[in-house]
Amino acid sequence: MTTNILEMLSITKTFPGVKALQNVTLAVGRGEVHAICGENGAGKSTLMKVLSGVYPFGTYEGDIVFENETMEFRDIRDSEAKGIVIIHQELALSPFLSIAENIFLNNEIKGAFGLIDWNKTNIEASKLLARVGLRENPTTKVRELGVGKQQLVEIAKALSKRVKLLILDEPTAALNDEDSDHLLDLILSLKGQNITSIIISHKLNEIKKISDTVTVIRDGKAIETIAKQDVTEERIIKDMVGRDLEHRYPDHTPHIGEEILRVENWTAYHPQDPTRIMVDNVNLNVKRGEIVGIAGLMGAGRTEFAMSLFGRSYGTRISGQVYKHGVEIKTRTVSEAIDNGLAYATEDRKFYGLNLIEDIKRNISMASLKKLERGGLVDDNKEYEVADGYRKSMNIKAPSVLSKVGKLSGGNQQKVVLSKWIYSDPDVLILDEPTRGIDVGAKYEIYTIINRLAAAGKGVIVISSELPELLGICDRIYAIAEGRITGELPIAEATPETLIKYMTMEKERA
Amino acid sequence: MSNLETKPSDDTAAGGRVNPVENKFTTALSHVLSDLGKNGIFIALVLVVVVFQVLTNGVLLRPQNVSNLIVQNGYILILAIGMVMVIVAGHIDLSVGSVAAFVGAVSGVFAVNMGLPWWLSIILSLLIGAVVGAWQGFWIAYVGIPAFIVTLAGMLIFRGLALVVLGNANIGSFPEEYRAIGNGFLTNVFGDLNVDPLTMGVAAIAIVALIVQSIRTRRGRQSYGQAVEPIGWFIGKLVLVSVVILLFAYALATFKGIPVTLIILAVLILIYGMVMGRSVFGRHIYAIGGNLHAAELSGIKTRNVTFWLFVNMGVLAALAGLVFTARLNLAGPKAGDGFELEAISAAFIGGAAVTGGVGTISGAIIGGLIIGVLNNGMSIMGIGIEWQQAVKGLVLLLAVAFDVYNKRRSGGR
Numbered sequence: 001m002t003t004n005i006l007e008m009l010s011i012t013k014t015f016p017g018v019k020a021l022q023n024v025t026l027a028v029g030r031g032e033v034h035a036i037c038g039e040n041g042a043g044k045s046t047l048m049k050v051l052s053g054v055y056p057f058g059t060y061e062g063d064i065v066f067e068n069e070t071m072e073f074r075d076i077r078d079s080e081a082k083g084i085v086i087i088h089q090e091l092a093l094s095p096f097l098s099i100a101e102n103i104f105l106n107n108e109i110k111g112a113f114g115l116i117d118w119n120k121t122n123i124e125a126s127k128l129l130a131r132v133g134l135r136e137n138p139t140t141k142v143r144e145l146g147v148g149k150q151q152l153v154e155i156a157k158a159l160s161k162r163v164k165l166l167i168l169d170e171p172t173a174a175l176n177d178e179d180s181d182h183l184l185d186l187i188l189s190l191k192g193q194n195i196t197s198i199i200i201s202h203k204l205n206e207i208k209k210i211s212d213t214v215t216v217i218r219d220g221k222a223i224e225t226i227a228k229q230d231v232t233e234e235r236i237i238k239d240m241v242g243r244d245l246e247h248r249y250p251d252h253t254p255h256i257g258e259e260i261l262r263v264e265n266w267t268a269y270h271p272q273d274p275t276r277i278m279v280d281n282v283n284l285n286v287k288r289g290e291i292v293g294i295a296g297l298m299g300a301g302r303t304e305f306a307m308s309l310f311g312r313s314y315g316t317r318i319s320g321q322v323y324k325h326g327v328e329i330k331t332r333t334v335s336e337a338i339d340n341g342l343a344y345a346t347e348d349r350k351f352y353g354l355n356l357i358e359d360i361k362r363n364i365s366m367a368s369l370k371k372l373e374r375g376g377l378v379d380d381n382k383e384y385e386v387a388d389g390y391r392k393s394m395n396i397k398a399p400s401v402l403s404k405v406g407k408l409s410g411g412n413q414q415k416v417v418l419s420k421w422i423y424s425d426p427d428v429l430i431l432d433e434p435t436r437g438i439d440v441g442a443k444y445e446i447y448t449i450i451n452r453l454a455a456a457g458k459g460v461i462v463i464s465s466e467l468p469e470l471l472g473i474c475d476r477i478y479a480i481a482e483g484r485i486t487g488e489l490p491i492a493e494a495t496p497e498t499l500i501k502y503m504t505m506e507k508e509r510a
Numbered sequence: 511m512s513n514l515e516t517k518p519s520d521d522t523a524a525g526g527r528v529n530p531v532e533n534k535f536t537t538a539l540s541h542v543l544s545d546l547g548k549n550g551i552f553i554a555l556v557l558v559v560v561v562f563q564v565l566t567n568g569v570l571l572r573p574q575n576v577s578n579l580i581v582q583n584g585y586i587l588i589l590a591i592g593m594v595m596v597i598v599a600g601h602i603d604l605s606v607g608s609v610a611a612f613v614g615a616v617s618g619v620f621a622v623n624m625g626l627p628w629w630l631s632i633i634l635s636l637l638i639g640a641v642v643g644a645w646q647g648f649w650i651a652y653v654g655i656p657a658f659i660v661t662l663a664g665m666l667i668f669r670g671l672a673l674v675v676l677g678n679a680n681i682g683s684f685p686e687e688y689r690a691i692g693n694g695f696l697t698n699v700f701g702d703l704n705v706d707p708l709t710m711g712v713a714a715i716a717i718v719a720l721i722v723q724s725i726r727t728r729r730g731r732q733s734y735g736q737a738v739e740p741i742g743w744f745i746g747k748l749v750l751v752s753v754v755i756l757l758f759a760y761a762l763a764t765f766k767g768i769p770v771t772l773i774i775l776a777v778l779i780l781i782y783g784m785v786m787g788r789s790v791f792g793r794h795i796y797a798i799g800g801n802l803h804a805a806e807l808s809g810i811k812t813r814n815v816t817f818w819l820f821v822n823m824g825v826l827a828a829l830a831g832l833v834f835t836a837r838l839n840l841a842g843p844k845a846g847d848g849f850e851l852e853a854i855s856a857a858f859i860g861g862a863a864v865t866g867g868v869g870t871i872s873g874a875i876i877g878g879l880i881i882g883v884l885n886n887g888m889s890i891m892g893i894g895i896e897w898q899q900a901v902k903g904l905v906l907l908l909a910v911a912f913d914v915y916n917k918r919r920s921g922g923r
Binding site: 338353354367380384388400420 | 734735784794801867868
């Protein structure tokens with residue numbers, strides 16, 4: 001007998017080509033709040049997916065021991081049956097159903113003839129809502145609730161499944177302070193009801209506040225587990241970033257010239273919730289030949305900034321000024337932004353960047369068809385020649401430029417995206433997570449391309465959540481948190497520790 | 511953490527695999543096979559023609575019937591051109607039959623009731639088609655209401671307006687020039703001969719133009735170092751197509767000559783083939799249908815493209831309405847009934863993808879011809895309208911099923 005409710009022993013999870021988890025051991029004591037920290041991509045979510053059966057038994061190595069029994073979960077239903085419930089960052093509620101309907105979704109309370117007993121459903125739902133401290137009518141539609149309340153509905157739903165171990169993946173990421181505080185209090189009160197929680201979070205002060213134990217994961221390995229009395233922010237940060245920055249980045253000798261682009265007082269609000277500020281008075285600039293990084297956690301406003309700047313593709317109530325070579329320019333539509341020498345390669349290649357059913361050639365020409373137009377028609381042959389040139393110079397591995405982009409690997413798709421924007425001949429390129437989902441070899445190639453662009457006199461802005469990447473390739477780094485620029489560091493002064501400090505800097509609390 | 515959880519890269523699948531040692535014969539063969547695969551729809555048309563030629567004891571390809579095939583299906587083919595463009599962009603238009611009826615009725619008012627000159631009536635009618643298209647395009651592109659809803663509403667609105675304009679009566683007996691667009695032939699320009707020399711001459715010019723254009727394209731590609739098909743297959747295909755054109759022209763020439771509808775169609779196919787295949791506007795349509803977000807973030811003005819697509823569809827629906835009215839010499843309340851379904855079927859049979867981004871003018875035309883041959887062949891055989899409907903439905907289902915299967919096999923999305 002141990003006092004641990006859960007032990008994950010030597011878990012190793014391999015995806016083709018990537019070791020996502022290596023020999024991770026995690027012990028969670030009964031009735032504690034256990035925090036898991038790590039950078040984006042460290043392996044936290046993968047570990048939780050192994051635990052909850054999203055990756056079924058047999059697809060990983062190692063053992064899961066829950067309540068002193070070895071578990072072999074085939075899917076989420078298996079783990080939920082044992083009382084392990086995971087609440088994902090993106091909430092899994094159906095907006096047009098009521099609170100009660102959502103709580104008992106796929107777990108309906110049935111009465112006579114197998115029909116749903118609505119009275120009992122609503123009464124039970126009310127009891128659960130009281131437990132999570134949510135004063136709402138159970139028949140209210142979920143879409144009428146704010147994110148914070150929706151989170152509480154998720155927890156009520158977990159309680160309805162007689163949860164013993166509750167896993168929360170970045171539960172406060174989308175919440176305001178008041179809702180965050182309420183949620184954290186709730187987690188503590190559940191602890192009093194003997195419900196164990198695992199909380200994945202980036203917010204160090206939050207972790208310090210509620211957790212009994214902290215485990216830090218980095219590069220798919222558990223670095224250490226720290227007991228409450230020994231937890232300090234410095235120690236967690238050191239564990240999170242302490243990796244070597246060997247020769248994963250090509251050499252880059254900057255030749256930085258005059259300022260190309262300057263953005264002043266850039267502000268944008270959430271498109272659905274115009275009171276919520278997403279990009280808060282951002283000021284930044286890029287010089288000729290310079291690679292500028294924007295470091296921020298997911299949801300910090302990095303993509304929101306870039307997309308609102310690039311033809312107002314995100315947000316409402318956008319304000320601020322953009323200057324190119326000191327002259328104010330407008331970027332009200334994407335084509336205006338492109339005409340003014342901006343390019344933006346999106347974070348999500350497949351959904352926002354590429355036409356997967358078309359060939360390489362047509363994807364590369366998509367943003368610059370005007371250049372290929374002759375007498376109203378697109379010059380096919382010239383288009384082929386241009387695309388084939390990029391296939392060679394960017395080393396896009398495909399039999400020909402007539403290959404469909406959907407069949408290429410992530411790295412080669414990214415090279416197509418970059419080719420497309422390079423062909424549009426911009427002065428400033430904004431690259432959002434340019435190496436996400438790409439293997440190490442292709443990453444090196446992408447970094448080389450970025451260096452080449454800078455050497456050619458372009459300004460490059462790289463948005464990334466991987467600090468080593470930014471530290472490895474940038475000349476200057478801005479940190480962004482809660483939509484604000486919280487720090488600006490020349491590369492000589494930038495360290496992972498200082499950056500994380502700025503990236504997790506929260507607004508002054510009243 | 512998406513870094514580790516997104517599908518890991520599969521560099522091996524992407525290849526870098528250039529063709530291994532090339533054996534001339536096998537590459538030639540594989541080229542022919544892949545060409546046949548791409549032109550599956552064309553082969554389907556040939557099969558359908560052969561089957562009905564046999565089943566109708568040779569009536570199908572008699573000169574008069576060949577001529578009929580074109581004239582009877584002209585308006586569906588005109589609609590199919592606009593429809594495939596709308597479908598490629600990821601939309602649909604259910605209103606074209608009603609719009610055709612409405613414009614037909616309005617043209618009756620212009621040409622018959624008001625006695626305007628035939629050409630003015632036609633121009634005004636086409637303009638009204640453009641206005642109708644702009645109306646629907648406004649709701650779809652700028653307000654953001656799904657095309658399915660807007661054009662479903664349009665289907666009711668314009669059918670209703672057609673009845674209002676007609677006022678419970680048919681409008682009939684159009685001027686002869688007007689009637690020509692549905693019924694006319696370029697006949698006996700060189701006197702009354704057994705084989706019309708004009709038709710054969712036009713066919714000869716068409717063949718020469720085709721050959722010259724094909725060779726120029728091939729030369730152009732070669733000069734840019736692109737792969738081209740084997741010379742044998744290239745010549746073989748040209749010969750085959752030329753023979754088909756000649757036989758088709760001969761059939762027309764021994765009947766009444768070139769139908770005016772065919773001239774209209776030929777012009778439309780040439781123009782719109784160019785638009786979809788080679789113009790910037792066409793590229794934008796494919797880009798929008800393939801990935802709307804990517805198109806937007808590439809600076810394509812997606813709303814404007816959508817708007818003009820529907821304006822275009824409105825004009826083509828109006829034209830189809832004119833051709834149909836001219837053919838019947840009557841603008842009636844039932845005109846255009848079910849046209850939308852035939853046009854949509856034509857586009858899908860012709861290989862357009864339900865999800866958008868894929869489809870060609872030539873495919874839609876061939877799809878329309880397949881439907882036309884089915885209609886015509888079954889009518890000749892005396893098969894009732896009820897079975898005709900069922901068979902056409904089945905063909906549509908099978909065509910799309912084949913398309914879906916094909917895509918899954920080739921590992922598309």
